[in-house]
Amino acid sequence: MDRRAAPRSSRIPRRRPHIDTASNGASRYSLAPDDHTPDDGPAEVIDLAFEPEPPVRRAPRLAHTTAPREERAYLVGLDSGRRTDGFSATESLRELGQLVNTAGGRVVGATLQRRPHPDPAHYVGAGKLEEIVGQRAELGYSVVVFDDPLTPSQQLNLEQSLGVKVLDRSALILDIFASRARTREASLQVELAQHEYLLPRLRGQWQHLERMEGAIGSRGPGETQLETDRRLIGQRITRLKKQIQQVRQQRALQRSRRRATGIPVVALVGYTNAGKSSLMRAIAGADVLAMDAVFATLDPVTRRVGSQSGEWFLLTDTVGFMQKLPTQLISAFRATLEELDTADLLLHVVDGTAKTIAAQMATVAHTVEELGLSQTPMLTVVNKADGLTLADGRPVTTEADLEALATQHTLPVQGEVIFTSATAGLGIQTLRQRLLWEFYGESGIAARYADAAHPALGTASEAV
Numbered sequence: 400m401d402r403r404a405a406p407r408s409s410r411i412p413r414r415r416p417h418i419d420t421a422s423n424g425a426s427r428y429s430l431a432p433d434d435h436t437p438d439d440g441p442a443e444v445i446d447l448a449f450e451p452e453p454p455v456r457r458a459p460r461l462a463h464t465t466a467p468r469e470e471r472a473y474l475v476g477l478d479s480g481r482r483t484d485g486f487s488a489t490e491s492l493r494e495l496g497q498l499v500n501t502a503g504g505r506v507v508g509a510t511l512q513r514r515p516h517p518d519p520a521h522y523v524g525a526g527k528l529e530e531i532v533g534q535r536a537e538l539g540y541s542v543v544v545f546d547d548p549l550t551p552s553q554q555l556n557l558e559q560s561l562g563v564k565v566l567d568r569s570a571l572i573l574d575i576f577a578s579r580a581r582t583r584e585a586s587l588q589v590e591l592a593q594h595e596y597l598l599p600r601l602r603g604q605w606q607h608l609e610r611m612e613g614a615i616g617s618r619g620p621g622e623t624q625l626e627t628d629r630r631l632i633g634q635r636i637t638r639l640k641k642q643i644q645q646v647r648q649q650r651a652l653q654r655s656r657r658r659a660t661g662i663p664v665v666a667l668v669g670y671t672n673a674g675k676s677s678l679m680r681a682i683a684g685a686d687v688l689a690m691d692a693v694f695a696t697l698d699p700v701t702r703r704v705g706s707q708s709g710e711w712f713l714l715t716d717t718v719g720f721m722q723k724l725p726t727q728l729i730s731a732f733r734a735t736l737e738e739l740d741t742a743d744l745l746l747h748v749v750d751g752t753a754k755t756i757a758a759q760m761a762t763v764a765h766t767v768e769e770l771g772l773s774q775t776p777m778l779t780v781v782n783k784a785d786g787l788t789l790a791d792g793r794p795v796t797t798e799a800d801l802e803a804l805a806t807q808h809t810l811p812v813q814g815e816v817i818f819t820s821a822t823a824g825l826g827i828q829t830l831r832q833r834l835l836w837e838f839y840g841e842s843g844i845a846a847r848y849a850d851a852a853h854p855a856l857g858t859a860s861e862a863v
């Protein structure tokens with residue numbers, strides 16, 4: 400493949416554009432002074448104001464449901480003071496609130512506890528637990544959501560102490576994925592992740608029967624109901640893994656066919672809600688779902704993008720990343736993420752208006768590394784530029800403004816950054832040209848792909 404160096408020299412970050420993250424003025428929840436995160440000042444207020452979610456059309460649910468439905472959620476986080484991923488405990492808790500909203504719940508309160516390690520039995524200390532219990536009458540919460548993975552025994556102990564349903568971040572994310580799964584493949588992957596998450600948490604809804612000594616049916620060599628449940632779920636997991644293996648093989652076949660065409664592949668990667676699908680729409684004119692919600696996209700969609708002179712590349716949209724993603728999900732979605740293996744270029748889409756932009760970028764970089772893709776060339780695209788302002792305070796409205804942003808930003812990016820607004824249609828042409836340049840150079844090598852009647856090609860999604 401003919402690949403060249405970037406046409407523009409690497410931008411030297413100078414000044415970060417002002418990023419306007421005005422709150423919508425909804426309710427705020429104060430934290431006790433001793434709970435504040437060290438970097439946020441003493442009188443911290445966790446602003447858990449979220450934009451209202453659009454109504455979510457839910458697919459029929461295939462597997463277990465764990466997350467709140469229109470429930471009043473109380474959030475609990477831990478500030479160990481040792482996080483290295485760039486997210487403060489407060490920001491992480493705010494993101495957890497966003498997940499609760501996406502899952503259909505409403506956040507009614509939140510608390511952070513500063514302690515170096517979670518309590519092995521209850522995650523938080525006894526005092527904090529009492530405080531949470533004490534808030535129940537006032538806030539009327541029906542579910543308590545913890546920002547970190549709980550061990551099965553912590554979850555059980557907490558449910559007993561709090562008297563309400565207890566979830567952790569993983570369960571919430573799994574639930575959102577379950578509600579978003581549209582295709583058979585996504586459903587299989589989500590169901591596998593859910594079963595793997597639930598298996599160690601199965602704890603005998605049937606225990607009362609086991610305790611009834613001498614009861615008819617509980618004697619003899621038979622296994623307990625719990626063992627039966629475990630065995631059945633184990634069998635289901637084996638079956639799901641086999642089915643996913645088949646999906647993987649089909650995908651591998653499709654990929655090798657695609658590779659045989661010699662058409663370059665560009666894959667969109669990025670933090671969830673960064674605007675990957677919107678950018679896909681803008682660049683490829685593709686009819687893909689874009690919505691203001693986390694994890695809107697679960698299945699990779701590939702579209703052709705080309706120029707009139709017969710230069711082409713394929714653009715693939717993928718599932719978004721997030722900090723603290725349940726490991727079960729990553730492994731279940733490996734088949735999907737394998738699409739990235741054959742990408743010639745990763746387009747890292749960043750939400751330029753995100754308060755946690757640097758931490759989000761670090762999460763994506765880390766995930767890309769974990770997926771073994773560090774060697775794949777990556778181009779950073781800072782999207783939602785329409786929500787940014789220039790150094791002189793002017794809002795970004797023109798292509799020239801995007802150029803100015805590119806020279807002003809202080810993002811932690813080595814090399815080239817392209818600014819876009821997928822919704823305002825800014826920077827799209829530049830990005831598309833830049834991608835074509837990457838593979839075909841200034842003059843283009845139309846001759847190489849002049850055979851536009853190649854059976855795998857069809858017509859361009861949109862002419863350049």
Ligand SMILES: Nc1nc2c(ncn2[C@@H]2O[C@H](COP(=O)(O)OP(=O)(O)OP(=O)(O)O)[C@@H](O)[C@H]2O)c(=O)[nH]1
Nearest residue numbers: 672673674675676677689690691694695696719821
């Ligand atoms: N203001 C503004 N909003 C944007 C822009 N691009 C996308 N959005 C909005 O951001 C939200 C998320 O967009 P998506 O395209 O679904 O984001 P995604 O990265 O595909 O998200 P997931 O599939 O959930 O990982 C939607 O509400 C979009 O309308 C942009 O350039 N400017």
Ligand SMILES: [Mg+2]
Nearest residue numbers: 675676695696
């Ligand atoms: Mg998407």
